[in-house]
Amino acid sequence: MSVFAGRDGFVASEAGPAAHYGNPVGEQRALAAGRAVVELGLGVVTISGPDRLSWLNSITSQLxxxxxxxxxxxxxxxDQSGxxxxxxRVVDDGEVTWLLTEPTDAAPLAAWLDSMRFMLRVEVADRSADLVTLGRFDGSAAPDDVVVEWVDPWSSVTPGGWGxxxxEAHPGSDWTLRIDVVTPDTAVALAESGAPVAGLLAFEALRIAAWRPVLADVDERTIPHELDWLRSAVHLSKGCYRGQETVAKVHNLGHPPRRVVMLHLDGSDGVLPVPGTAVELDGKDVGRLTASALHHELGPIGLAVVKRSLDPAATLTLTVDDVVVTAAQETIVPPEAGATANVPRLPRLGAVRRS
Structure with a gap:
């Protein structure tokens, strides 16, 4: 149960932390302005041992x-196919590497890491039940006794990455998220102090507006390029790791088969499509909605993964029960993304070159 459950207006999300406290839009404004904190309910996995960073480097996408x-x-x-x-999210305190992930992914991630240890000097532990994760933006003070803090690199393209x-005017440039990992006692003290708080609905709206990908946007086909995740989570020249060949080939020679867009949804009927809703053009399925929210300035918005060939100017539709919601696209990953090597086409063997 959330340590904030006793706060006035608390409405729980499916994950446990508050979805909201009675005023999602007001909470969103306070959170964006650095006047509130949000309980994120993330999973926490730790890796200790002298080989932890070199080992993790060899099996994941970042340097x-x-x-x-x-x-x-x-x-x-x-996976092997990228x-x-x-x-x-990764931060090292000099002795332990901390991994923050979605709550449902902590146990699977810890199990996979444990299976990959072999003879290396590393120890993996799922600490999710022992700790609380709190999100805040610049302007808000850090809680007392923070165990470790993660600062989101999304505001700019990281070294070795690619956007x-x-x-120009990337909405993520103003994304100043910090995630504080604290003990339950610290979280209880914060909850009892009366400090302003926001729910996950407020956080999700700000995330979508910043075009910030998370694991919830992923399906069984997703490669990093489709979500513009090379921006913060992939180092393109670090060397081999599982899936690296696909990452390099698509980036240098090909195009991602799908691409993420932000949708500006028509809110006239008061209907907000939920993640997983099919995105259609002229009655044909062209993608799926991965996230949606009511933004305090932009109104109803969402993220969707669509076919690469989809016309960026096309008006799309999403059907909720019997209500058809129209949506205008805002391009995040353009159709021409990839093929950065600009390899010249070689003449076919035996072809006659004409002057």
Whole structure:
């Protein structure tokens, strides 16, 4: 149960933390302005031992060797075909590497990591039940006695990464999320102090508006390029790891088969499509909604993964029960993303070159 359950207006989400406290839009404004904190309910996995960073570097997408104590980054676990299996926010305190992931992914991630230890000097532990994760934005003070803090790198393209979205006026440039890992006692003290709090609905709206991908946007086919995740979670020149060949091939020579867009949803009927809703053009399925929320300035918005070939100017529809909701696209990953190597086409063997 959430330590904030006693606060006035508390309405629980399916994951346990508050969905809201009675005023999602007001909470969203306070959270964005750095006047509130949000209980995120993330999973926490720790890795200890002298081989932890070099080992994690060899099996995930980010360059982690030499990660300085206190520095934050993000990494992905990919399958052999480059599809995303796990995602983790990473910070090392000099003795332990901390991985923050979605609550349902902590146990699977810890189990997979444990299976990959072999003879290396590492120990993996799922600490999710022992700790609380609190999110806040610049302007808010850190709680007392923070165990470790993760600073989101999403505001700019990280070293070794690549951004497919336009660099000018990227909405993520103002994304200043910090996640504080604290003990339950510290969280209880904060809850009892009367400090302003926001729910997950407020956080989700801000995340969507910043085009910030998380594991909830992933399905069984997702590769990092489709969500513009090379921006913060992939190092393109770090060397081999599982799935690296696909990452390099798509980025250098090909195009991601799908791409993420932000949808501006028509709110005239007061209907907000839920994640998983099919996105259609002229009655044909062209993608799926991965997230949706009511933003305090933009109104109803969502993220959707659509076919690469989809016309960016096309008006889309989503059907909720018998209500058809129209949606305008805002391009995040453009159709031409990828093929960065600009390899010249070679003439076919035996072809005659004409002047």
């Amino acid at each position: 982690l060797t030499g990660l300085a104590p206190g520095a934050s980054t993000e990494t992905l676990v990919l 599809r995303v299996e796990h995602a983790a 497919y979205a336009a660099l």
